[in-house]
Amino acid sequence: MEIKEGPKHNRLINEKSPYLLQHAYNPVDWFPWSDEAFDIAKRNNKPIFLSIGYSTCHWCHVMERESFEDDEVAAILNEHYIAIKVDREERPDVDHLYMAVCQAMTGQGGWPLTVVMTPDKKPFFAGTYYPKNRKYGRYGLMDVLPQLAEKWQEDADRIREIGDQVMEDTTGRLIEHRQGGEVSEQLLDQAFDQYKKQFDPENGGFGSQPKFPTSHNLSFLLRYYHRTGNVQALEMVEQTLDTMHRGGIYDHIGFGFARYSVDAKWLVPHFEKMLYDNALLAMTYIEAYQVTAKERYAEVAEQIFTYVLRDMTDAGGAFYSAEDADSEGVEGKFYVWQPDEVVHILGAEEGDWYNEVYDITEQGNFEGRNIPNRIGPTLEQVAERKQMPLDALKRRFEVSRTKLFAEREQRIHPGKDDKILTSWNGLMIAALSKAAKALDQPAYAEAAARAADFLLVHLRREDGRLLARYRDGEAAYPGYVDDYAFLVWGLIELYEATFELRYLQEAVKLNADMLRYFWDDDKGGLFFYGSDAEQLPTRSKEIYDGAMPSGNSAAALNLLRLSRLTYDAKLAQKADEQLQAFAGAVAHYPTGHALFLMALDFAFGESSEIVLAGDLADEHTQEMLRAVRSVFLPNSLVILHPPGEAGEEVRSLLPLVQDKRLLGGRATAYVCRDFACLAPTGDVEELEDLLNEH
Template identity: 50%
Template sequence: MKQLQETKPDDNEQNVNRLAGEKSPYLLQHAHNPVDWYPWGEEAFNKARQDDKPIFLSIGYSTCHWCHVMEKESFEDPQVAKLMNEAFVPIKVDREERPDIDTIYMSVCQALTGRGGWPLSILMTPDKKPFMAATYIPRESRYGMAGMLDIVPAVSNMWTRQREELIANAEEIVSAISGGVHDSTEGPGLDESTLDRTYQLLRSSFDPSSAGFGNAPKFPTPHHLTFLLRYWKRSKEDKALEMAEETLKAMRKGGIYDHIGFGFHRYSTDSKWLVPHFEKMLYDQALIAIALIETYQATQNPEYRENAEEVFSYVLRDMHSPEGGFYSAEDADSEGEEGRFYLWTEQELEDVLGEMEAKLFKEVFRTSPGGNFLDEASRAHTGRNILHLDESLHEAAERRGEDYDRFRQSFEISRRKLFEHREMRMHPSKDDKIMTDWNSLMIVALSKAARAFDEPAYAREAAMTADFILSKMVSPEGRLFHRYRDDEVAVEGFLDDYAFFVWGLIELYQATFNTEYLKNALLFNDQLILHFRDSIHGGFFHTADDSEKLIMRSKEIYDGAIPSGNSVCALNLLYLGRITGNTDLENKAYEIMQLFSGQVSKMPIGYTQLMCALDFAVGPSREIVVAGDPEREETQEIISDINREFVPNKVILLKPEGRGTEISAIAEYVSDMSMKDGRTTVHICQNYNCNLPSTDRKEILRQLKD
């Protein structure tokens, strides 16, 4: 499979800049630009001070389509490069490798322009203070948008003639974006009414015709769906479950899903989930899989399990590193065109499948001779098709009066033929760096699948990834690193690395009952509290107290494409508080919710991962202790019963008969919980009250569902 290109065929040794020594695939993409790029570091800042130049900071990521466009238009252009090299000290940053830098300067861009996105372009002083911001900038000015050929000389002139004004502007910007970090946004607090309001806001923004929330572009936002499942469980509001199901079904049928190789693309550019932005991100696969798994638990509809297993099939096939971790992303572009790898002409389908087989495939996957994919520049039909469904294969088989298993098998034969043919195409480039936070989300997803599907193979994959992080990405002092590539670890861990890894280890313990994972969850949670917690105002900073000093330490609660570290911390603290019986941990979770309550209460739809934590805090929640021999069939069946049910607000511990000292050392309250009459016994506590222990599977399930 074609990996990310680090050089171009016509490169020569004279065209190598300082990025050639970096490990980031994104930085390596720019290593042969005529722009004299520096990586972020003191060498660049010293150069800027020495030469008395401002800094042009460009932030992006390897699978970003418009980052590629700006590189081709401007950064590969000798004229633009000459202007940039004369006027600035140019710095390139991979936003995935340095989310701390990206978070700060993206907030600057949003404050100054009212919008954000990548590529992110920042002009700043040698002491890192920004005075101008933009996203994509064309080479030449057009349609009222200033181009690089005009911007660079203008800024250079301002730096010479109006420097005091620029510096004053930079100071004002830093002051403005820093002001809200420590200020308390405490409100009246969050409670069950906040959950009700979040649901009403999601319901009002739900698209009844195409599912999902809002208009184009449409993002998956899986934590919206996991919140809706919890709200349905709490309120018995059928519409909440309906919205989650309709959204997952619409996504599975749409062009946002790769029907040939599986996995979800980044987002849909239209409101009908048809035309995706074709990049594939590891975190999307993990988070969507979590939503599918939980919806399967809630409904027992096998379609959701099938879809989740397809996602894992893609990830384990194409994104799994030999060492045990998962790669970050696959590009949208190949052969210089977005989506080319994923598109099909009807003639290609007939050539691969034959006329008769292709006829049925084209009918079901809604292709047309003219194609449904438009050329980006001319907006003309290309003859190529995005495969999509108007109805699920279940529905198609039912409409045609055919047996579903036989119908699906025929399409699986066609899919495999097309997949094998597609494998011969030039693949999109792969960003093969391994990141702790995104890998941890995959640990969560695989661990949940192992439990819900009663499939130990997924637990083994999750354990392999956790063991990789523990062996390769932890310092001798017990601190996490953020990035691994080419046998090199780098970049000190951020809040998301710790928060997501703790979450993954908690889920992995409950899938394997290996107490080493639970011990490590507690150890990394201790590190998180020690180095990231704001001991004065509460909550957690994005960076550690001993990390590189930037112009500010950010503190985020917004649940965007990825849940915020603070939201995940809140849930982790509740989990660990219930597992250990340590109420101080729960108090720290409540502290997060109180700290941000003023901000969250205004528009809770932006904080649905935090709402999942709030749902746990409001209750009911359960601590479940299974006392028994883990090798006995009786014990395994009871654990399977518990895992099959959708009971999101629970923790489950196993106290092995005769070997319960390790879990008792972590959770002292399980010491006196034991088997009854020689049988596997379940002890269920709910809302700080414990039920009578039971050995009866029906009674155990009744207590879970009560």
């Protein structure tokens, strides 16, 4: 993390957020979001200049260099405004509200987010990036700030009326997105038809450019294929996963995916790497491996975990948030190459070959330099042309990659946002747990457990209230619905990976807390922030599954899974209410709600509970378990019923296991579908046959 020190710091010097600390030596007299800032604004009758961003945001860096480090801009802000800086990843509640304002006022949004508002938080101007002076067809801050200050001085009452109207309109839009209705299986078919229309048959993915991975779209399509057998759904998934991995959006030297591609071919990434993207993508590649048995999908997931465990893991076991797009003030500098660099490192023969296969040329593919990619021939085609076995080719390129990685490590690295977010960690816990199961890799479950234990100890208050952010020894901010929903998701997956009952017990407890703090007793669904948190001018509910899925969608799936696991009729009722609360909004635009659709698929599809009675240390139990985990069963729940006292504890939480015990003294599997259990079996092949019947 780079902090540009100056002669004098502002109030942000006392913050923990890497993003806020980046601005601690700006000449702008920044405040963090606080009662102090709004009280001073009211006393001095000044409008608020609100700037929202995050530490790895390229255009946030640009706006800081151009404007917030500039004395002229700072002088205007300091004289006429109270300037507040917000890290959107610490305060997503503030970001969600004012992003909705920006979209309502301008028809678009993004970061940095720029809002000017009254001292009582009512916005009257909004936009995104502004240069210092007019350019790119955009007004500059030196145009906007004096005009707004003058209008405020001339007629603050009229400005307040505008702010009231903007908030009223924004609240109306947010309520409109909460449309309830009756859920229907037809939504799944409608979504598939929309995905077909949006699919890019040449490059994979959906739409044109920029392209976001949005891997939950692909996870839904895998479930649709599993449900219907429609091969086109699987083809869309495979083409997208393959083209994304071959593109420059994937880091072929150090692994991991960038946030999105600016072009349709997945070539040029926006170079920042986010924890949540890599967690979600790892899950989808794991599921694709389960569906297709193609090793390349497992390899990509394992490479993602190599990156995360190597570069994004705290000493305590939790995961950092992101890595920057910029290094040395230049976007992508850390990641790009010239042909002669590669030849110097690898030697002439290997270097020329690597350059050929990874599209590293004299003219370059990105601003005169090169992003390694394999958008051209596949490795299979290269192996055939070179008359080499594919495995030998992969080993040869791995030797080259290792050398290039070692050399790249000597470069100045992009900044790392080392704060720990509960929500994003929940997603990575889920991903590692899924991989531990599917790939039979206990080390992944161990990594997931370390992260979960860290969160459960360090990101909870003494009263059990979950907190959202940890950094530098401090946990802060009452957790949002995403924190609860994603961590519960991760804990359910972790239970199935380890069968440590305490993780499922924590999931049940946190889910109950989530309903207590966030549930809307009037219209159903979950508000974004809790009833005990700071109350903003309007309280929103998020259901859109964009680059990251919504907490409401994850909660719907969690409620369904926990109700089936615990036989809790109240949770089942809440799951129904959760689906109905957003059915109208989802029906309006099904493809914008992929995780919600997965919850619908679970609710309407054939779900199963698989109880394995046996000792986890027993080899036959392990064989049965491997049989269960090798199959793609998206709507299944797997429970271990161990013998002895441990079994009594399981029975107290999960009534389903009550009469399911070892038969003949050996591990026995009970497969239950749609609330009816099939005949138990202790035979692995017979179990495999039962699992493949759907």
